[in-house]
Every structure is written in structure tokens, then in C-alpha cells.
Amino acid sequence: MAWKTLDDMDLKGRLVLVRVDINVPVENGVVTDATRIEKIVPTVTDILAKGGKPVLLAHFGRPKGQEVPEMSLRPLVPALTEALGVPVKFAGATIGGEAKTAVSELQEGEVLLLENTRFDPGEEKNDAMFAASLAALGEIYCNDAFSAAHRAHASTEALAKLLPSCAGRLMEAELKALEAALGTPDRPVAAVVGGAKVSTKIDLLSNLVRKVDYLVIGGGMANTFLLAQGHEIGTSLAEREMTDTALDILARAGEAGCEIVLPVDVVAATAFKAQAPHVTVAADACPADHMILDAGPGSVARIAEVFEASKTLIWNGPLGAFEIAPFDAATNAAAAKAAELTEAGALVSVAGGGDTVSALNRADAADRFTYISTAGGAFLEWMEGKTLPGVAALGA
Structure with missing residues (x-):
């Protein structure tokens, strides 16, 4: 199956919604294993280098469509900032006014992390309205979360059909390796x-x-x-x-x-x-x-x-x-x-x-x-x- 990569996209000055898997272990508000965060660095770095503005979409835990404070992505900001080496902003919402404002204020060279996608019941239901609200925040969609690719969720499946889409570097490497192993x-x-x-x-x-x-x-x-x-x-x-x-x-x-x-x-x-x-x-x-x-x-x-x-x-x-x-x-x-x-x-x-x-x-x-x-x-x-x-x- 053919798919586009970051090399096929014109990212200059464009808002890029990046689906990532940063479901990392956290103890007492501190990330204890940043492996998954480190895995997304090549994708985010490439987007920044091409002049794009990365807006990160991610889930954390299983809040089942409810806002669960201990499953907020906010504690991940320091680890993301350290790994990426650039300012990482945080919005306490995934869609709506707060998210729109944060996106509109994002400057070139910065990264924005939106709140846990699974706080909204529309995520796991693959809801079209929720996906449309996400799509309204960006201009390009990049999926770098192969580990969540078996889920037909709004941020992994429906959203990809609403914006020009591509695979991130981690997803690209994964798909190429799997194709080499069992495809051909x-x-x-x-x-x-x-x-x-x-x-x-x-x-x-x-x-x-x-x-x-x-x-x-x-x-x-x-x-x-x-x-x-x-x-x-x-x-x-x-x-x-x-x-x-x-x-x-x-x-x-x-x-x-x-x-x-x-x-x-x-x-x-x-x-x-x-x-x-x-x-x-x-x-x-x-x-x-x-x-x-x-x-x-x-x-x-x-x-x-x-x-x-x-x-x-x-x-x-x-x-x-x-x-x-x-x-x-x-x-x-x-x-x-x-x-x-x-x-x-x-x-x-x-x-x-x-x-x-x-x-x-x-x-x-x-x-x-x-x-x-x-x-x-x-x-x-x-x-x-x-x-x-x-x-x-x-x-x-």
C-alpha cells in the first residue's frame, strides 16, 4: 500500500497535527521512562526543520471519555521539552476555544501538546464531529503512532481522511520494516x-x-x-x-x-x-x-x-x-x-x-x-x- 511521508509534504508555515504515542510511565508527576518520547524526536525535528508548526495529539491511559486529572498529559511537558530541545506549550483541552487559541498563538520553532484525546468520548468512538473539530486545528495530518494504528479512533483513522496525510518517521520505519518482513x-x-x-x-x-x-x-x-x-x-x-x-x-x-x-x-x-x-x-x-x-x-x-x-x-x-x-x-x-x-x-x-x-x-x-x-x-x-x-x- 502506498502512503506519503514527510518528504512528500510542503510544511513551511503550516500547522501539522501529529498523532504520537507518548503513553509513558509517570510516577509522582515525573516521567520515569522517556523511550516513547525519544522515538518521536525525528518526526517533530523534521517538521520544525521544514518550517512546520507541530501540534501533538496523544492519548494517555484509559480515561474512557472522562476528564481524569491524573491522566492529563501536562506532566509530560518537561520530558518533551528536554527531548526536543525546543519550547513545548500545553493546552488543557483537545478541541474548542482553549485549543484554538493555543494553536493560533503557536510560533515557528515551538511545539504544542494538546490534552489527552481520550478525555473526549468521541475519540474511541471514532466520532466524525470530534474528528472534524480536530481537523479544524491544522492543515496537515501526520501519524507517527504505529502502536495505536490498530485502533479505529478519531485521531488515528477519521482525522486522516479529512486533511492531507502522511506517515511520520517512526511510522515510516515501522511500515518499511514490516513490509520487508512479511509483505515482500x-x-x-x-x-x-x-x-x-x-x-x-x-x-x-x-x-x-x-x-x-x-x-x-x-x-x-x-x-x-x-x-x-x-x-x-x-x-x-x-x-x-x-x-x-x-x-x-x-x-x-x-x-x-x-x-x-x-x-x-x-x-x-x-x-x-x-x-x-x-x-x-x-x-x-x-x-x-x-x-x-x-x-x-x-x-x-x-x-x-x-x-x-x-x-x-x-x-x-x-x-x-x-x-x-x-x-x-x-x-x-x-x-x-x-x-x-x-x-x-x-x-x-x-x-x-x-x-x-x-x-x-x-x-x-x-x-x-x-x-x-x-x-x-x-x-x-x-x-x-x-x-x-x-x-x-x-x-x-
């Missing part, structure tokens, strides 16, 4: 999908078996597949009611020519705790009083072979209980292998969603992947093959 990838393509439950990732697995050449399944999900194949899994986490679904996915993968890679050996313990006494056994030989907490070294070796045979990798979810040693070993080793191949130019690696970023950071591998998406739900829905309203609207 270099083959063979491998996917790693981990996590606890098959039930939450049925759509994901069903889509991937039609799109990838290898599908590595890890975490608690792998236990459900092993159980479906008739293997004893002791006291392991599994969804016993999902075994028929697992068998169906295995069958569909076979029809599509996708090889599903399950553990051939596992690391099991009697307790879920750090440094618990553990054994490494074949995947079909878990002791009755043990739980599977990680893939074994034989499994890691097979995964490494898959990575070496592939040209593109998509990763979502850990291979084991990555939060506690030694059950982080498989995730760490596989991540290191993917990073090594990426650095060597042999693999395009894209990862994202939930625990994935934490797991790869713990493995010291995230910085060596081609692209790491910080988007949770949007990344997963993209992997599921779903249309993201906020992205589709940019091509309208």
Missing part, C-alpha cells in the same frame, strides 16, 4: 512465536502457516502442541482444550508447505523459580512431577539451523520462562544466533510485541536486530494479517 520478504522466511497460550494466537498461527517457510513454536504454546501429539508433559502449563486446534494448525501447515518446528528436548523442573533443580530430557519424556520451562540445547541447535537456512525472520514471544535463570537459556541462545546472522548481513530480523522486546533486551540482542517494534497489539494484528485502520487511512 526475501525467502525462506522463518517466524518464532512463543508465549503461554495457543488460544490468544490462533489467528496469528493460522496466518503465518500460509506466509512463512518455518514456524518455530515455543513457550507454553509448545506444550499444548506436544500434548496434542500424544507426549506426556507432566505438570506443564498447557491448554488441554486446545489440542484439536493445535492438530488443525499442524495439518494446515503441512498443506501449505510450512515446517513447524517444535522442541525436540526440554528443560523441566518441579518448581517455577530461579535456579530450581532441573533436568534436560527428550520432548516426549517429561517426568510426571515436572513442568517444562524451556527448550533444550537440541531444540536450540535445530532453531539455529532454521535461522541459517532463512533470509528473513519475524519474532514474537520467548521460547521459555525467560524471566528466570536458567530457563532463559534457549531464548538467549536463539536471540544471539539471530543477532549474529543479522550483523553478518545474512538475515533480516524483525521482532516485536509484548514480552518479546524485554526478552531480546535481556539477551543483549535487541540492538543487533534489523528492527524492533515497540508496538504490542498493532504488531500482533499486522502479523495476523489484519488491516490496521490507522495505516489504511493514510492510503485513502
Whole structure:
């Protein structure tokens, strides 16, 4: 799908409504992790450099259409000012008189942050009147919030259809990386999908078996597949009611020519705790009083072979209980292998969603992947093959 970027827009002297994701953690009125704020710097800086006047639209928390003082965006102004290095003004409203006045007074070289979009019930309802009120504040719309692109909200979807629209630098990078990974990838393509439950990732697995050449399944999900194949899994986490679904996915993968890679050996313990006494056994030989907490070294070796045979990798979810040693070993080793191949130019690696970023950071591998998406739900829905309203609207 074609979409415009900031390079396609004439921004000189124009008011640019920029949808950003700055839903950052705040404690006692102070931002404790400014990562998401730092991610928007390239977009805002480019708009300023082109002579545009950035007006930031953002949500914070889940106020459900009510004005909740502790969910105001006002405390973010100091962190934004520090990150952007320019004056950041704040308006205590998203639309209406106060917002209009603040926009009219915005000078070149300044940035304006409007109040939490979700304070208005029209935001999450994708209300046309609310979107029109937002559109009246600017001349160009720029969406830099891929992480909110799976929501059909007024500031992510309806607004994009009312003004000349483009993707910001973060959105642009995300879309290019995702297109390279699953749109028109270099083959063979491998996917790693981990996590606890098959039930939450049925759509994901069903889509991937039609799109990838290898599908590595890890975490608690792998236990459900092993159980479906008739293997004893002791006291392991599994969804016993999902075994028929697992068998169906295995069958569909076979029809599509996708090889599903399950553990051939596992690391099991009697307790879920750090440094618990553990054994490494074949995947079909878990002791009755043990739980599977990680893939074994034989499994890691097979995964490494898959990575070496592939040209593109998509990763979502850990291979084991990555939060506690030694059950982080498989995730760490596989991540290191993917990073090594990426650095060597042999693999395009894209990862994202939930625990994935934490797991790869713990493995010291995230910085060596081609692209790491910080988007949770949007990344997963993209992997599921779903249309993201906020992205589709940019091509309208």
C-alpha cells in the first residue's frame, strides 16, 4: 500500500497535527521512562526543520471519555521539552476555544501538546464531529503512532481522511520494516512465536502457516502442541482444550508447505523459580512431577539451523520462562544466533510485541536486530494479517 511521508509534504508555515504515542510511565508527576518520547524526536525535528508548526495529539491511559486529572498529559511537558530541545506549550483541552487559541498563538520553532484525546468520548468512538473539530486545528495530518494504528479512533483513522496525510518517521520505519518482513520478504522466511497460550494466537498461527517457510513454536504454546501429539508433559502449563486446534494448525501447515518446528528436548523442573533443580530430557519424556520451562540445547541447535537456512525472520514471544535463570537459556541462545546472522548481513530480523522486546533486551540482542517494534497489539494484528485502520487511512 502506498502512503506519503514527510518528504512528500510542503510544511513551511503550516500547522501539522501529529498523532504520537507518548503513553509513558509517570510516577509522582515525573516521567520515569522517556523511550516513547525519544522515538518521536525525528518526526517533530523534521517538521520544525521544514518550517512546520507541530501540534501533538496523544492519548494517555484509559480515561474512557472522562476528564481524569491524573491522566492529563501536562506532566509530560518537561520530558518533551528536554527531548526536543525546543519550547513545548500545553493546552488543557483537545478541541474548542482553549485549543484554538493555543494553536493560533503557536510560533515557528515551538511545539504544542494538546490534552489527552481520550478525555473526549468521541475519540474511541471514532466520532466524525470530534474528528472534524480536530481537523479544524491544522492543515496537515501526520501519524507517527504505529502502536495505536490498530485502533479505529478519531485521531488515528477519521482525522486522516479529512486533511492531507502522511506517515511520520517512526511510522515510516515501522511500515518499511514490516513490509520487508512479511509483505515482500526475501525467502525462506522463518517466524518464532512463543508465549503461554495457543488460544490468544490462533489467528496469528493460522496466518503465518500460509506466509512463512518455518514456524518455530515455543513457550507454553509448545506444550499444548506436544500434548496434542500424544507426549506426556507432566505438570506443564498447557491448554488441554486446545489440542484439536493445535492438530488443525499442524495439518494446515503441512498443506501449505510450512515446517513447524517444535522442541525436540526440554528443560523441566518441579518448581517455577530461579535456579530450581532441573533436568534436560527428550520432548516426549517429561517426568510426571515436572513442568517444562524451556527448550533444550537440541531444540536450540535445530532453531539455529532454521535461522541459517532463512533470509528473513519475524519474532514474537520467548521460547521459555525467560524471566528466570536458567530457563532463559534457549531464548538467549536463539536471540544471539539471530543477532549474529543479522550483523553478518545474512538475515533480516524483525521482532516485536509484548514480552518479546524485554526478552531480546535481556539477551543483549535487541540492538543487533534489523528492527524492533515497540508496538504490542498493532504488531500482533499486522502479523495476523489484519488491516490496521490507522495505516489504511493514510492510503485513502
